Amino acid sequence: MKAISVSEFTSDPSTLLPSDVPRPSPSSDQYLIRITHCSPQHADILHAQGKHQNNNAKRGWCFPPFILGYDFAGIVQSLPAENTGTLEEGDRVFGAAIGAFAEYICVKHGAIRKIPDRLSNELACAMSGQAVSYAAVVHVAKVRAGEVVMVSGASGGLGSVCCMVAKALGAKVIALAGDAEKAEHMRREMQVDHVVVMEGDWMKEVMNFTKGNGVDVVLDNTGMVNDAIRCLAYFGRVVILGFAARQGVMEDVKMNKLLLKSATVVGYRFGESGRRYYDELQQIWAGYLHMLESERLRPMLYGKYDGLGDIGRALDDLAKRKVYGKIVVEVATVDEKAKL
Numbered sequence: 001m002k003a004i005s006v007s008e009f010t011s012d013p014s015t016l017l018p019s020d021v022p023r024p025s026p027s028s029d030q031y032l033i034r035i036t037h038c039s040p041q042h043a044d045i046l047h048a049q050g051k052h053q054n055n056n057a058k059r060g061w062c063f064p065p066f067i068l069g070y071d072f073a074g075i076v077q078s079l080p081a082e083n084t085g086t087l088e089e090g091d092r093v094f095g096a097a098i099g100a101f102a103e104y105i106c107v108k109h110g111a112i113r114k115i116p117d118r119l120s121n122e123l124a125c126a127m128s129g130q131a132v133s134y135a136a137v138v139h140v141a142k143v144r145a146g147e148v149v150m151v152s153g154a155s156g157g158l159g160s161v162c163c164m165v166a167k168a169l170g171a172k173v174i175a176l177a178g179d180a181e182k183a184e185h186m187r188r189e190m191q192v193d194h195v196v197v198m199e200g201d202w203m204k205e206v207m208n209f210t211k212g213n214g215v216d217v218v219l220d221n222t223g224m225v226n227d228a229i230r231c232l233a234y235f236g237r238v239v240i241l242g243f244a245a246r247q248g249v250m251e252d253v254k255m256n257k258l259l260l261k262s263a264t265v266v267g268y269r270f271g272e273s274g275r276r277y278y279d280e281l282q283q284i285w286a287g288y289l290h291m292l293e294s295e296r297l298r299p300m301l302y303g304k305y306d307g308l309g310d311i312g313r314a315l316d317d318l319a320k321r322k323v324y325g326k327i328v329v330e331v332a333t334v335d336e337k338a339k340l
């Protein structure tokens with residue numbers, strides 16, 4: 001099969017091209033999935049460069065050679081020998097597992113879910129990794145109606161869904177943009193209350209919008225904890241979802257600032273939390289899928305990318321901060337009955 005195989009870490013993931021690798025054979029507890037769509041993200045860049053926490057020489061597990069990619073949608077080709085799930089051959093599914101930039105992948109039941117009838121494979125793939133956004137807003141930050149929520153990386157996949165979920169709960173949302181072009185797009189396409197370009201004294205603009213009170217919640221998708229604390233109201237909360245803008249270099253947090261504002265800073269690792277707290281994970285997915293099916297959430301899709309040969313271009317667009325919303329790469333065509 002064709003796949004984006006990383007034989008050694010690379011400083012420039014845009015140069016990655018598909019190559020021929022053996023098609024995987026499922027073990028007795030795995031499904032074989034034919035991938036129809038995949039969705040590159042910033043974490044894929046870090047994995048390719050060897051800068052992700054999963055690549056850590058002492059504590060990591062993802063080392064070359066490996067197939068890159070995480071979020072995908074596809075068709076069930078074969079079932080586990082002892083199939084205890086409800087999936088059948090031919091079912092459309094979406095999920096997340098290392099190895100998604102390929103024509104086939106083998107995964108256990110916990111890595112995939114059946115695509116709701118009203119969703120296309122493309123949209124399901126775009127939203128596959130965004131349950132973390134729903135969980136961060138609803139279960140971790142516990143956002144309430146009337147609160148003011150600030151979202152960094154608001155034009156990206158995780159950030160845009162954070163904005164949508166917070167608005168669905170009745171919060172006021174300040175969306176942070178990296179440049180004027182993205183900000184203008186967000187003002188047109190996203191139903192947020194205020195868009196702030198992170199240039200000059202942008203924090204003053206945030207404080208002016210909140211009449212000097214600061215924001216109740218910051219959902220940090222980029223790595224800006226110190227700035228988040230400066231924008232917080234007293235007893236404010238910061239939820240850290242990622243460090244996409246820091247290129248692997250972490251900031252030093254000024255701990256005295258936490259005390260002065262009685263602030264709470266929480267890191268949220270969705271995958272590990274789901275493995276440890278299965279019942280809560282099911283609640284998260286039920287709530288998230290309900291919002292999707294009721295069209296309270298709808299992804300913003302960026303550009304057009306066809307085939308695994310476009311993965312390098314997609315990763316380059318992500319690295320250059322061109323992307324707003326989610327990139328979805330069509331790996332193979334599929335007949336669908338979906339209405340969205």
